Amino acid sequence: xxxxxxxxxxxxxxxxxxxxxxxxxxxxxxxxxxxxxxxxxxxxxxxxxxxxxxxxxxxxxxxxxxxxxxxxxxxxxxxxxxxxxxxxxxxxxxxxxxxxxxxxxxxxxxxxxxxxxxxxxxxxxxxxxxxxxxxxxxxxxxxxxxxxxxxxxxxxxxxxxxxxxxxxxxxxxxxxxxxxxxxxxxxxxxxxxxxxxxxxxxxxxxxxxxxxxxxxxxxxxxxxxxxxxx
Ligand SMILES: N[C@@H](CCC(=O)N[C@@H](CS)C(=O)NCC(=O)O)C(=O)O
Numbered sequence: 737x738x739x740x741x742x743x744x745x746x747x748x749x750x751x752x753x754x755x756x757x758x759x760x761x762x763x764x765x766x767x768x769x770x771x772x773x774x775x776x777x778x779x780x781x782x783x784x785x786x787x788x789x790x791x792x793x794x795x796x797x798x799x800x801x802x803x804x805x806x807x808x809x810x811x812x813x814x815x816x817x818x819x820x821x822x823x824x825x826x827x828x829x830x831x832x833x834x835x836x837x838x839x840x841x842x843x844x845x846x847x848x849x850x851x852x853x854x855x856x857x858x859x860x861x862x863x864x865x866x867x868x869x870x871x872x873x874x875x876x877x878x879x880x881x882x883x884x885x886x887x888x889x890x891x892x893x894x895x896x897x898x899x900x901x902x903x904x905x906x907x908x909x910x911x912x913x914x915x916x917x918x919x920x921x922x923x924x925x926x927x928x929x930x931x932x933x934x935x936x937x938x939x940x941x942x943x944x945x946x947x948x949x950x951x952x953x954x955x956x957x958x959x960x961x962x963x964x965x966x
Contacts (some may be wrong), residue, residue, distance in 0.1 A: 737814070738796035742780055743789050744771075746945040748844055749936045751904035752804040753790040753811075758934035760817025764792075805836050808897050821897040828883035828891060835890045835898035837885075837915040840896070843905035845869075850912050854950035873913045877922060884921045888928065895932065903929040907939070910953045931960050 743750035766830050769789055770776040777787065783801050784791045784943045792801040795890050801810045802900055812821040823829050834918065846869035872881065880902075884890065890898035906926045914921045929934050944956045 737763060737765045740767055740793040741765070742767045742783060742791040742793070742794070743767050743943045744769055746948060747789050748904035748908050749788075749804045749847070750790040751935070751942070753792065753807040753901040754938045755900045755903060755934045756811045756821060757809040758937050759819040761813065762811060762815050762817065783798055785857070805833075805840070805897060805901070808900050810895075813857055819895055821900065823891065823896065832898050834894045836901040838876070838880070839898065839901035839905040842872060842879075843909050844901070846872040846876070847905065847909040847912050851908070851950060870913055873909055876920060877915065877919050881919055881921050884925045900930065902934045903932075908955060911949075912951065930957065
C-alpha cells in the first residue's frame with residue numbers, strides 16, 4: 737500500500753489526519769506508534785526524528801510528511817476526493833489556514849498542556865502553566881463562539897482543514913474545560929462534528945483508549961442515530 741500513517745488512536749493531532757483519510761476513503765496502512773514501547777518509539781524516530789505524530793509516509797512518491805496540517809494539505813493535493821480541504825479561492829484559503837492554526841495553537845495546545853501536566857513526575861507539575869492554559873482555552877472559546885454563529889462548518893457550508901483541526905481540539909477541550917451556557921454555538925458545532933461520519937469513526941476507534949486519558953473526567957462518546965456523511 738502506498739500510504740502509511742504513523743499515529744495513535746487516542747492522539748488528538750492524529751485525528752486531523754484520520755478525518756482527512758476517512759472523508760475521502762483513501763486506503764492506507766495504519767501503524768500504531770506506542771512511544772512508551774522502546775522498539776515502537778525507536779522505529780518511529782527513524783521515520784521522523786522529532787517523534788511527533790501523525791506522520792504520513794507515501795512510498796509511491798517517496799515522501800515523508802510530518803505535521804498534521806501538512807498531512808491534510810498533502811492528501812488534498814495528491815490524493816484528492818469529494819471533500820476538498822483547502823478552498824481554491826486564495827482569500828478563503830488563508831482564512832482556512834488561519835482557523836486551522838487557531839484551533840491547533842489556542843485550543844489543542846492549551847488542552848494538551850492541562851492533560852500532559854498529569855503525566856509529569858510527582859512534585860514536578862506546573863500549576864501556573866495549567867492555570868494559564870485554562871484561561872487561554874476560555875479566551876479561545878470566546879473568540880470561536882461568534883465565528884461559528886450561523887455556519888455549519890468553520891468556513892461555511894463545506895468541511896475544510898479548519899474543521900479537521902477543530903474536531904479533536906474541541907472534543908478534548910470540552911472534556912477538560914467543559915463548554916458553559918455562553919458556548920452554545922460551539923457546543924452545537926461540536927455535535928455536528930461528532931456526527932460527521934469520518935469523525936464518528938475516529939472517535940469509535942479511539943473509544944477503547946479513553947480509559948488511558950489521564951484526567952478523572954474521561955472523554956465521552958456515544959454514536960448518534962444521525963451520523964452525517966456530508
Ligand atoms: N504540531 C504537531 C503536533 C503533533 C503532536 O504534538 N502530537 C502528539 C500526539 S497528539 C505527540 O506526538 N506527542 C508525543 C510527545 O510529545 O512525546 C502536528 O500538528 O502534527
